[in-house]
Amino acid sequence: MTTVEKDRTTRTEAAAIMPFGGWESTPTGAGSPDDETLFRFPAPDDPAPSTARVLAMALWAAGLGLTAIGVGITAFVTVFGGAAFWFVPTLALFGLMSVGLAVGAFLSIHRPFLPWLLLVCSTGPLAIDVLIAALY
Template identity: 50%
Template sequence: MAGYSAMLGLMGVGVGLYAIVAVLRGAPGWYLPALAMLTMFSVGLAVGAFLAVHQRTLPWILLAAAAPPMFGALMLAVSN
């Protein structure tokens, strides 16, 4: 679980760094709010997974649900 979360976290850091560069280069006005919403949704699910660590399958379900929004944020970041 920690490795999966670390992968999500490192991907989020990469998206954030790429977003900073994109904003400094003059990204459109919708870019940063859309990227922030996707990233915060993914982070919220990952936080929920760690809060539910004493459950058997719920953390894995939440971590699996956190991957698609982070992947969407990654695709949005590299498309700009």
């Protein structure tokens, strides 16, 4: 019985068309031309991020999630009480923007400042959701 191993590639074919430098399937090492890649799934041989960094990011994301649950409950009650046609799509749009930015933060966890910037930016759309749900 023989085993066939696939060669590990450093970039996917779609990386040439992806924004932000594309997605990377495995790390390429320091000083490579792929240093501009901002988002990638961590590879098995990547060093683990510090526990404090992961904990702080997870707590921030948990706070965002709990706030979004509050917005959802408020919106649920408002929709049954009668809401304008724009109410639900607007809340969904800003909520998805917030989730997308938070996901980007976790995908860029090996970068020094980008995850924190993305988490701060994900707070903005959620704050708009809170204002819309509270003031409507």
